[in-house]
Amino acid sequence: MDSIPQSVTTGNRRIAKNTMFLYMRMILIVLVSLYTARVVLRVLGESDYGTYNLVADAVLLFGFISTAMVQATQRFLNYSIGLKDDKLTNRIFCMSMNTYAILSVILIILAETVGLWFVNTKLNIPSERMVAANWCYQFAVVAFVITLLRISHTALLVAYERLSIHAYIGVLEAVEKLLVVYLISGTTYDKLILYALLYTLVPLINNLIIFIYNRCHFAVSEYHLIWDMGIFRKLFSFSSWSLLGSSANMLAQKGINILLNIFYGVTLNAAVSIANQVTTNVYAFISNFQVAFNPQIVKSYAVREIDRFNDLIFKTSKYSYFLLLILSLPVMFSMQQVLDIWLEEVPMYTAGFCQLMFGFLLIEALSAPMWMAVQATGDIKVYQILIALCVVLNFPLGYLVLCCGWSVYSVWIVRVLLNVVAFVTRCLYLKKRVSFPLRDYCREVISPVLLVTVVSLLIPIIINITVDQYWYHFFSIIVGTFVSTLIVVALLGMSNSERQMVRNLLLSKFVRNN
Numbered sequence: 001m002d003s004i005p006q007s008v009t010t011g012n013r014r015i016a017k018n019t020m021f022l023y024m025r026m027i028l029i030v031l032v033s034l035y036t037a038r039v040v041l042r043v044l045g046e047s048d049y050g051t052y053n054l055v056a057d058a059v060l061l062f063g064f065i066s067t068a069m070v071q072a073t074q075r076f077l078n079y080s081i082g083l084k085d086d087k088l089t090n091r092i093f094c095m096s097m098n099t100y101a102i103l104s105v106i107l108i109i110l111a112e113t114v115g116l117w118f119v120n121t122k123l124n125i126p127s128e129r130m131v132a133a134n135w136c137y138q139f140a141v142v143a144f145v146i147t148l149l150r151i152s153h154t155a156l157l158v159a160y161e162r163l164s165i166h167a168y169i170g171v172l173e174a175v176e177k178l179l180v181v182y183l184i185s186g187t188t189y190d191k192l193i194l195y196a197l198l199y200t201l202v203p204l205i206n207n208l209i210i211f212i213y214n215r216c217h218f219a220v221s222e223y224h225l226i227w228d229m230g231i232f233r234k235l236f237s238f239s240s241w242s243l244l245g246s247s248a249n250m251l252a253q254k255g256i257n258i259l260l261n262i263f264y265g266v267t268l269n270a271a272v273s274i275a276n277q278v279t280t281n282v283y284a285f286i287s288n289f290q291v292a293f294n295p296q297i298v299k300s301y302a303v304r305e306i307d308r309f310n311d312l313i314f315k316t317s318k319y320s321y322f323l324l325l326i327l328s329l330p331v332m333f334s335m336q337q338v339l340d341i342w343l344e345e346v347p348m349y350t351a352g353f354c355q356l357m358f359g360f361l362l363i364e365a366l367s368a369p370m371w372m373a374v375q376a377t378g379d380i381k382v383y384q385i386l387i388a389l390c391v392v393l394n395f396p397l398g399y400l401v402l403c404c405g406w407s408v409y410s411v412w413i414v415r416v417l418l419n420v421v422a423f424v425t426r427c428l429y430l431k432k433r434v435s436f437p438l439r440d441y442c443r444e445v446i447s448p449v450l451l452v453t454v455v456s457l458l459i460p461i462i463i464n465i466t467v468d469q470y471w472y473h474f475f476s477i478i479v480g481t482f483v484s485t486l487i488v489v490a491l492l493g494m495s496n497s498e499r500q501m502v503r504n505l506l507l508s509k510f511v512r513n514n
Contacts, residue, residue: 032174036181037277038343040195041270043185048132048192050270051125054261055136072096072238073152075298075375076231077159082299090220095231096152097223104145111141124261132192139196146203153210156221161295165213169206176202238380245384245391252394256411259395263402268349274339275353278331279361294372301376309373310437315498316369318445322489324365325456328358330481333460337474349408356412363419366449370426374433383429390422452485452493459484 041049073096080089116137119125125133157166180198184191214221260268293316300309331338335351374383397418398411430436460481467473490499 039181053273054269056140072235074155078298082302135193136196139200143200150207244388248388248391255395271347271350274350279357298376313369320365330478334477360416367423448493456485456488
């Protein structure tokens with residue numbers, strides 16, 4: 001049997017080490033996020049809580065531009081570091097900083113003209129809270145710009161796989177948000193305005209810490225006032241097509257929230273915001289797992305290690321789905337009980353939104369390695385056009401079903417179905433673009449995923465039918481579904497070699513050197 005190359009072993013160890021750091025970070029962040037959401041909802045009330053999240057979403061509508069640049073920056077930094085070209089890495093870093101500075105100015109202009117007009121004339125906000133809503137909007141714009149200027153530095157941390165530092169920053173952010181909750185709970189000032197102000201200070205503090213760390217540890221993070229038209233063209237070409245996909249995603253995600261506001265008001269936005277809190281916190285465990293794999297996928301393509309490239313896609317896709325299934329299935333079948341225990345007052349429709357969002361995210365977990373692989377190639381034009389055509393349909397179809405008087409859940413049912421279409425499109429495109437072994441992917445990933453999903457549903461369904469007592473039902477669903485799904489994944493979803501590999505990866509977290 002051939003021995004595993006040292007580069008592969010080292011890469012696997014680094015993935016395991018980074019994943020463990022990110023998981024420890026997320027455990028704390030999830031606990032803090034769930035607690036702070038509960039307290040903030042109680043302190044602000046459904047109306048103000050919905051108003052804040054609605055106004056923040058209005059600002060984030062401009063984020064499709066920055067999302068495109070994030071993808072470009074991360075991809076080119078990963079690629080240049082994979083080639084071990086420090087000079088090129090520094091020039092990419094400096095050019096990305098220049099681009100974000102220019103982008104910040106453009107976004108401020110858009111936010112203070114089109115955005116301000118939209119908030120004051122189109123959103124369904126109680127008239128007595130319009131002044132507070134405008135303050136929230138201005139603070140959200142400032143926070144967005146601060147976060148935008150941090151992207152290059154965060155991308156550098158991820159590219160160098162210093163995810164332990166990324167984890168520490170996340171822990172600090174969780175502590176800062178706890179402090180914000182404490183301060184707004186005891187104030188006599190307008191709680192909504194103070195909440196928006198303090199949440200603006202959180203990214204500012206974290207920006208300074210990341211800037212200082214990168215400057216002390218990475219020579220390539222030294223900023224020079226340069227203008228490299230060649231790099232700018234590459235960044236612009238890549239990001240311009242990413243912009244198409246980002247704008248479609250932003251329209252689907254934030255546009256649906258605004259549609260629900262126009263049809264049903266800010267109370268329903270509170271339900272959507274709570275559902276986003278739950279699903280985002282659970283999915284964060286999976287996205288962190290994928291972040292640990294992303295640099296390895298790009299670097300393996302950069303040095304043309306195609307077998308490892310495909311293997312990483314297979315493993316990231318399948319394990320991402322299984323991890324999310326294990327975490328989400330118990331919650332999905334006890335969603336109303338979880339919300340009743342967590343919140344003092346649960347906004348109507350929250351449980352249904354959560355369950356549909358989890359369905360959407362399970363498909364997204366399978367899909368994520370696909371777009372990582374496409375980004376690694378650098379040729380994303382056709383891919384972004386195809387996916388944008390699938391995703392952009394969310395807004396008009398969502399508007400159509402609401403106009404027809406269908407259930408408030410219908411917009412998310414549409415989004416789940418369109419995500420299935422987008423996933424199939426990604427698979428077919430990757431097969432054509434990089435000769436991706438789609439038949440092997442279906443056999444080694446899709447087949448076990450479908451089998452595990454069907455079998456895993458049996459236990460919670462049986463418990464729902466046979467158990468009535470509230471607390472016994474709750475604990476039976478949570479514990480029984482979690483344990484049974486874990487067993488099913490291990491027995492039916494993984495081969496003997498994969499089980500051995502996972503065991504080795506978990507053990508490798510104790511290895512201190514890379």
